[in-house]
Amino acid sequence: MLDQHYDPHAAEARIYPLWETAGCFKPSMDTSAEAYSIVIPPPNVTGVLHMGHALNNTLQDVLARYHRMRGKNVLWQPGADHAGIATQMVVERQLAESGANEDRRSLGREAFVERVWDWKAESGGKITEQLKRLGASCDWSREKFTMGEREDPDNQMVRAVRKVFVDLYNKGLIYRDKRLVNWDPHFQTAISDLEVEQREVDGHFWHLRYPLADGVTYEHPVFDEDGEPAGTETRDYLVVATTRPETMLGDTGVAVHPDDERYKDLVGKFVDLPIVNRRIPIVADEHADPEKGSGAVKITPAHDFNDFQVGERCDLPKLNILTDTASIVGGQDERGAPIADGAAEAAQIPQELRGLDRYEARDKIVAKFEALGLLQEIESKKIEQPFGDRSGVVIEPYLTDQWYVDAESMAKPAMAAVREGKTRFVPETWEKTYFNWMDNIQPWCVSRQLWWGHRIPVWYGPEVRQRDDGAVDILDPRGKIFVGENFDVVARLAQEYYGAPAVQVGTAFEQETLLFSDENDASKAPDWAKGADMRPKKYPLIQDPDVLDTWFSSALWPFSTQGWPENTEALQTFYPTATLVTAFDIIFFWVARMMMMGIEFMDGEVPFKDVYIHALVLDEKGQKMSKSKGNAMDPLELVDEYGADALRFTMAAMAAQGRNIRLSKQRVEGYRNFGTKLWNAARFCQMNECVSPAEDVDPAALNETVNKWILGELAKTAAEVARGIEDYRFNEAAGAAYRFIWNVFCDWYLELIKPLLNGEDEAAKAETRAVAAWTLDQTLKLLHPFMPFLTEELWEKLAEFGPERPGFLMLQAWPDFGPEWTDAAASAEIDWVIRLITEVRGVRGDLNVPPGAKPVLTLANASDEAQGRARRHDGVLTRLARLDRIEIANVAPDGTVNAVLDEATLCLDIAGLIDLDAERARLDKEIGKLEGDIAGIDKKLSNEKFVARAPAEVVQEQHTRKADAEAVVEKLKASRQRLLELG
């Protein structure tokens, strides 16, 4: 016998391993079945399960379980993301906290990366275990990691990334460029536009005076106190405003608008840049907005995105003044490289400013301007500033060499695929977001100056030129780029270029050198180089020290997880995937890039047919929960408290909500109660010896109306649940199952069959037991995608006294019901029964009839059909409406309280039990409401246009409603009259 309460923890801990060891999560690989695949959005390896994951993975699991039950060859592909910055950050923090006085740099690259792998081995599997607790039916035997496996540095996941990089390079879709990037001074790496977030902060505008060179002056308009023009004054300076005064060290020009009359004569002249005493030109450029500030704008091409373009247009030098940590440069940058452009100018920077942090330098520079009498004004105002989304520090535009993906070219087919319907967004409105971004897409900076990630498969060697006499000049010691999927390939390319074979020395992590030389151990040479002619020349090749943006490898996820670049069976079977389930915040980061890469490398085939975008789960403050921000609330606490099924059901039921979900604990509690309700319904069935029949119930063979009826309700529900899941309307699917179980099966069916189960009619009893048990079984199937543990547990426990189950519930076929399962007459009859009981209960409730009172119900003016129904269901009617008995009469007996059910009047002999005034008030209220309805309908029907133009059935419906209402009013008025006569 079932316990009184379901114990989620015991069931979850017991059942999940059973499923897993039985291989229930593996695809059937049934070639005759349709394949259905989902790739998990790989959680960060540093991640802990938060509400967003709970929602995201619940929905995926609902889909996976549903389609599995539909007989499809289902793969839910799990895995994790190496999460470059986030993971490196975690391990760096750990180093700092360990007190061992170690940091990344002191450790060195190779050792540090080993530490990260160690960390991953220790703590990286956490989220996987958490997903299991949710009930996720991923095929864990296929779990993937975006960096592959540590033991195999040349593993397939790594090869996939390298191949993509090399192929894109060879197609010209990846290129190296020197341009401004968003530089994160904390992590000392470039980041992409998407990793920058604009925040409004309190800031200042410093208005600075730049003296004009060569004694030039001009007339500048002035205004009086009322803002009226008041002539001009002669000025020997220009005013520029800036939020970052320290950048003035890098100014190489001042721009004014070409049409700005005030400054027209100054174009072509110069200013003397204070502090560094550099002459810089005044140029005309449309970027300068005459409306803003003074209309003159300082130009710092190396540290401002606008100014960079002005610099290009006006041919101004790009002078870098910052190091990697955003300090003022000395003679060389932080990485030891000499200042490339403008070394002489850099040398002008006063010694006391060199090496200062940007903000310290700012203060000093402002002070210097003030001391020089050149600080016109400090204006306080809110300014938008860019912050690194991981580091939280202010980003600096920084001029560096980086690798870029030509996203604009790749976006075109990716947009076309959505336009042509190859990939569909659900809800469709997210297409707009996708297109909007893709239309304005910028080159994607994919290189990161980090250590944890996929090393860029690029080597730099000396660019050489052979002179006629055979001697070789080195034009640029690192100017020759070799791009290849592995060392051998690059070595071969180098051999072609240098005409000498290659030998690798050093390790993969130290900036290894590839020497073309006979001075090296020839035994280390690759096969092709053995015995080759060695010449005594050395051309060191150095691998690019940078790694790729994490999203570069994530973009390959739908095919890299399936074994690409090998053409595996998995790849053929499960690509393209059926559905991608994700939140809108990574449409740009991930979805768009998977589209681009998938189409590019999978022969134009999109990576997924549907993209289902669900809401974002926010924390209590309405803040976006982030993987590394640490503000995520822990869904596992809810699992501990209410069970995984309750949380899952909550997630599914909330899936229709808008963009934000703020989870309420009460809701989870409510769905926990729902589980208990079902559990107890099953317990009731068990107590009444409702044992599942060995074979399916045959609807044609049933005698009892109530049994025919429940099968129709079940059929309707099964269809609703299926449609809800297939249309990604999870809330509707969950709601249909919820309503059926609670409001139909428990509230009515079980109550209606109690007389049968307790009665003497053995045939009826046997039929009812079978139908009840069987219906419950089907219900478990319908609910299984949402509440897998509870349903599996019941499936097993209910089989205790019946025929053996054909295996796990999760592997049962989804029930489909044809029209033969619905019996309209039975539905009408039970509907009548329910309405009668509801009417009587309503009257009793309104009039405060004591629950113990059992009045006689007289059915007056009832049709033969109604009389028959009353007779047939006498047992349940008297029981559920709490009646003494039911009598039939032609007219309503005096002294009764009345309600109306279709043509019949329901008469209860409770006059002695109630307050007659209350009853009159009840009737008046009822009559008043109906008369209001009738008036409304009359108004409609008297509208000629309505009658003429509305569809006939709508007009007819109004007539019917009016007639029905009038009939009821008439009966209620008669009832009221009799009541008055009674006194």
Add this chain to the structure above:
RNA sequence: GGGCGGUUAGCUCAGCGGUAGAGCACUACGUUGACAUCGUAGGGGUCACUGGUUCGAUCCCAGUACCGCCCACCA
């Protein structure tokens, strides 16, 4: 500056061209042999505002107000 979305019961939110819904909360009653993690009944909304389309608008369109999000080169 550009774009997107929201405004429905006390709360959190579904819904939708033709009688306004759920869960929770609230009120009254109830230890009826599945379930008090429950049952029965009930109260509660001029569906933000203003126009328009329509026979008919909470729903479609336009505008307004308020709230929120995303994108955009930080003078």
